[in-house]
Amino acid sequence: MKAIRVGFVGGGFIARFHLRSLVAVRDVCVAGVASPGGGAEFIELAAELGVAADGGVVAFGDAEELAASDAIDAIWICARNDTRVIVMKAIERGVQRRSNPLRGIAVEKPLARTMAEAEEVVRLATSIGAPTAYLEDMLFAPSLARGKEVAWRRGAGVAGRPYLARASEEHSGPHSKWFWQPELAGGGALIDMMCHSLEAARWLLTEPGAARSSLLPIAVSATTANLKWVHEPYASQLTERFGADLDWAAHPSEDFARATVTWRVAEGPDAGREVISETSSSWCYVGAGLRHEFQLLGPEYALDIDMARTGVEVFMSRNVVGEAGEDLVEKQNAEQGLMPISPNETAHYGYEAENRAALASFRAGRALKPDFAAGLEVTRLLMASYLSAREGRTVDPFEAAVSDLQPF
Numbered sequence: 131m132k133a134i135r136v137g138f139v140g141g142g143f144i145a146r147f148h149l150r151s152l153v154a155v156r157d158v159c160v161a162g163v164a165s166p167g168g169g170a171e172f173i174e175l176a177a178e179l180g181v182a183a184d185g186g187v188v189a190f191g192d193a194e195e196l197a198a199s200d201a202i203d204a205i206w207i208c209a210r211n212d213t214r215v216i217v218m219k220a221i222e223r224g225v226q227r228r229s230n231p232l233r234g235i236a237v238e239k240p241l242a243r244t245m246a247e248a249e250e251v252v253r254l255a256t257s258i259g260a261p262t263a264y265l266e267d268m269l270f271a272p273s274l275a276r277g278k279e280v281a282w283r284r285g286a287g288v289a290g291r292p293y294l295a296r297a298s299e300e301h302s303g304p305h306s307k308w309f310w311q312p313e314l315a316g317g318g319a320l321i322d323m324m325c326h327s328l329e330a331a332r333w334l335l336t337e338p339g340a341a342r343s344s345l346l347p348i349a350v351s352a353t354t355a356n357l358k359w360v361h362e363p364y365a366s367q368l369t370e371r372f373g374a375d376l377d378w379a380a381h382p383s384e385d386f387a388r389a390t391v392t393w394r395v396a397e398g399p400d401a402g403r404e405v406i407s408e409t410s411s412s413w414c415y416v417g418a419g420l421r422h423e424f425q426l427l428g429p430e431y432a433l434d435i436d437m438a439r440t441g442v443e444v445f446m447s448r449n450v451v452g453e454a455g456e457d458l459v460e461k462q463n464a465e466q467g468l469m470p471i472s473p474n475e476t477a478h479y480g481y482e483a484e485n486r487a488a489l490a491s492f493r494a495g496r497a498l499k500p501d502f503a504a505g506l507e508v509t510r511l512l513m514a515s516y517l518s519a520r521e522g523r524t525v526d527p528f529e530a531a532v533s534d535l536q537p538f
């Protein structure tokens with residue numbers, strides 16, 4: 131089978147995570163990157179991992195040049211949140227200069243910073259005409275995929291559908307400056323991390339094989355807060371780390387968020403029933419790794435997943451003093467004491483299975499589930515959560531104010 135030649139827009143943290151995952155994916159190679167600064171570290175890593183195309187990874191000047199190249203079959207967008215529309219417009223211009231059709235466009239979460247931007251991204255994808263993938267790795271994490279399959283087949287199959295899903299993703303704060311600049315990120319912990327939890331909880335509550343439309347969100351109640359990083363000494367630590375122009379205390383978004391979504395079952399024998407998802411996101415959690423948990427509860431069963439418990443731990447005494455790093459587990463907060471180790475993070479978090487599925491869809495000329503349209507629905511829930519938190523009321527996710535909201 132001929133390898134699909136992928137080009138990346140953005141060559142930072144998540145692009146490098148994808149590179150590592152591609153070692154375990156067949157019939158794919160990385161042929162290009164468009165990233166301000168040239169993406170030298172990305173290109174070096176691709177070569178080191180053996181996932182670069184035969185001619186190596188070409189550094190393109192921008193997304194338009196990457197999309198115009200017939201040496202690129204599919205594009206993975208892994209750039210900053212504020213660049214989604216700019217990048218999609220560049221791809222739209224670039225594809226007009228191609229001889230072969232682009233086989234697919236995959237985008238990292240979030241799809242965009244507002245509903246207006248997300249709708250524009252979906253419109254541009256339709257104009258480009260390539261199948262899309264909205265990259266939500268949690269839907270492909272082996273523990274969630276297997277757990278959902280067993281809970282639905284054995285539990286729901288005998289006792290009835292699940293009625294409550296809980297999902298939390300909490301860590302000690304992001305690595306790059308732009309995440310802390312609300313106008314670039316589009317918000318704080320809510321937009322950064324609740325996109326994962328909302329979509330994973332919805333997916334756990336959805337019957338295997340049923341359409342996305344089988345669950346309709348009808349009410350959203352959310353809270354946002356600044357629990358840690360607006361206070362000293364932490365606000366000053368951010369300024370020291372990222373520069374004097376970053377003043378989170380004066381211009382914060384949020385470092386904590388929670389949301390409850392009520393869903394109506396729209397089809398099948400349970401049509402009309404209501405089920406609930408409870409989610410929380412935080413940049414204030416300090417523990418050995420992340421707090422990253424999922425639950426799916428039904429009338430006679432419970433599924434529990436703790437992504438931070440990998441079954442491998444090391445203990446380092448106080449006499450083992452080493453450099454700070456993230457070599458044991460993502461977002462590790464210490465190098466001493468009892469620490470979890472993730473033996474294979476790209477598999478554990480779902481990147482391998484996600485990229486395998488996205489490439490198989492593109493090869494078949496189809497969009498991945500979830501696609502950009504699904505990303506738009508996740509954006510709707512994020513905006514409804516911001517609106518609910520801002521106005522202190524339960525929000526209908528389809529009300530006009532959700533579409534108009536600019537949370538930053």
Ligand SMILES: NC(=O)c1ccc[n+]([C@@H]2O[C@H](COP(=O)([O-])OP(=O)(O)OC[C@H]3O[C@@H](n4cnc5c(N)ncnc54)[C@H](O)[C@@H]3O)[C@@H](O)[C@H]2O)c1
Binds near residue numbers: 139145213238265306
């Ligand atoms: N799925 C996940 O769990 C996950 C995890 C981390 C990040 N992300 C998402 O991935 C995206 C990138 O985040 P990151 O952690 O890699 O950030 P990062 O700061 O490590 O890297 C951002 C990259 O974007 C590039 N960039 C900025 N403007 C650009 C432009 N106009 N065109 C092309 N490239 C541009 C930068 O040069 C850099 O390489 C974000 O949207 C983020 O939300 C997803």
